[in-house]
Amino acid sequence: METRELRYFVAVAEELHFGRAAQRLGIAQPPLSRAIAGLERRLGAALLERGSRGVTLTGAGAVLLREARAALDAVEAAERRTRRAALAGTGRPAVVLAAKAGASSELLAKLLDAYAAEPGAVTVDVLLCGPGEQAPVLRDGRADVALLHRPFDDTAGFETEELHTEGQVAILPAGHPLGTRTELRLGEITGLPDLPLPRWPRPDGTFPDGPGPQVRDHTQLTQLIALGRACAIVPETGRAGLAEGLTAVPVVDAPRVTTVIAWPPHSRSTAVAGLIRAATAL
Known part of the structure; x- marks a missing residue:
């Protein structure tokens, strides 16, 4: 399979519409349709179910979508790392x-x-x-x-080595009644109307629904907690360097x-x- 074919297939599989996929790729629809049909013939498998309202993925198509994304990510990563290696050749190498x-x-x-x-x-x-x-x-x-x-x-998809396992703590405004407790449970934190948990962005940049404030970084979060607008549940190491006006209480039933x-x-x-x-x- 060629990377061009994989990019074509991913576009169709994500848009579930040949016309929108062609527009996204900046090509005409007929060559896109021919490329996908040729890919299916060579693989000996139907990747898409075509219908009047668009297309849906077959079981084989779902597998190829997952694998194609990984393959394209690997190609892009190879390009980036090669460019960085070339730049490192002009100075001190870095990781x-x-x-x-x-x-x-x-x-x-x-x-x-x-x-x-x-x-x-x-x-x-x-x-x-x-x-x-x-x-x-x-x-x-x-x-x-x-x-x-x-x-x-x-x-x-990564190789990993475990370094450290720890519990979690609730970060609260120092003056909050729960801040004097020696331990808390998740149910006591997640249901607080006055201190909702923050909403972090998804990979696509959108935020999940909910009452909590939209938060993009750690500094913003700590400021909101100090103002009494939010709370957070973080690993125990979050105690280190805790800003003035904040307190941490262990959450005994939070996942490690x-x-x-x-x-x-x-x-x-x-x-x-x-x-x-x-x-x-x-």
Whole structure:
């Protein structure tokens, strides 16, 4: 299969309409239809069910959509990493580590110090991301390695090593009645009318429905909590460096969070390998 065919198929599978897919791709509809039909003939499988109102995916089509997205992400990542390697050839080589802004700060600092002390260590450029952004930037080649957090981040398709598992705490305004408690339960937090949980953006940039404020970064969240407009449930390490006016209370029935270091399975970078060794040694 050619990457062009995969891009054509993904467009049709996502739009579920040949006309809209052709417009999105900037081509005429007839060659698009011929390309998909040719792909189906070569694979010996129907990928789409055509109807008067559009198209639907067959079981085989759903499999190809998932695999095609992964393949196209890998191609894009290869392009990005190759360009970065070429630029590194003109100066000092570097490895890009993606991490969630405001999370795992102590672990990240220890990791950078431990790796810097290793013989042959290269520069580590830290790419601070919003919630859920680390996995996409690792997949598309903007990062070489990432710190991810299960069960929140998608680690499918990556090699991983577990680094740390911890409970979660509720971050509240210091003067809130629940802030004096020694422990809380999820039900006590999720139903607070005066302190709703924030709404983080989805991968497509839209926000889920709900009463909570729309939040895009850690700084914005802490300001809203201090103002008494929201609360949050975060890993225990969120206690570190807690801003004035905030308090943290353990949430005993919240799912435990495991921090992992993740990298693409095809990576052959000695710098990435060294960073992973330093992380697991911690």
